[in-house]
Amino acid sequence: MGIPDHDFQLLTTCGDSSEAALLRALLEANSIPCIVQGEQHRSMLGVAGAYIEVRVLVPSGELERARELLKSVPQEEPLGNGTAATPDPDSEEAHCAVHGERATRTCKRCGNFLCERCDGTSAGLCEDCADLKDAGAQVQRGRKRKVVAWLILLFMFGPLLLIILANVLGALLR
Template identity: 80%
Template structure:
């Protein structure tokens, strides 16, 4: 759907691509055009893309109607873990995906936003990374890194070493 040049304003920010897709679908189903700024960059960067904010922009004339529409949608509790604080759609702060609270830091391994509730319980890593830490994934990654490092060294220094060895053997035999 083409969107003519207009003055766009920030409606909300989204925690991930699926949330942005839901907001886009809701807006477009109600005749409100929108742009999701950052979604292409986020998908191209993979894990590092989690630091790119997904911003839903809409024409300024539709801002109040879109805000009302977002307020009218019932907020679901993620995973049935209890009440979730709904982030302010006008806020430009990062929010925890699990608790909906303002993020105080990011996971040391994957970059997921963590709130004060997450931070104290998992000592700097998100729940997913804490679960993976005990499964030996770190040991497996360490082995793969060593193999890759040896292959790189062999590729870089193997042929010159073989040439020096061959010329030395040739000089000794002649």
């Protein structure tokens, strides 16, 4: 790049590596070089990586242009793609928070109101609880992988560690 590292300034922080990757792609598509700090550390540390801040840095001369570019990007649309009718605030009828329609049931997990359109989602769960359930399944798979990895390591190095421990204890007891 030819730009010294000390010339970079913080543009923003990101919630995760995928958000940082999207931002990097946007900046590079507009010829703004960037550095993403913490991206690799976060993925290497697995669960503990969630505590690593992902920072996006740009050259100080490009900072204002990068900020303007960031402001020009449309933010996420509200859930329900804007087609929901606004519920009457004076009505005593319960309404779905996602679609704004009259509620027909509640989420089995958190109690949020669900409408007819929500019926097809994850067996009586709202979108947030369904996402949490899916994330829980991914965490469970991650835990299984870790247990298997530890068992493999124990199988490979366990006998060697037992021999070393026996020799150390034998030397101490003599």
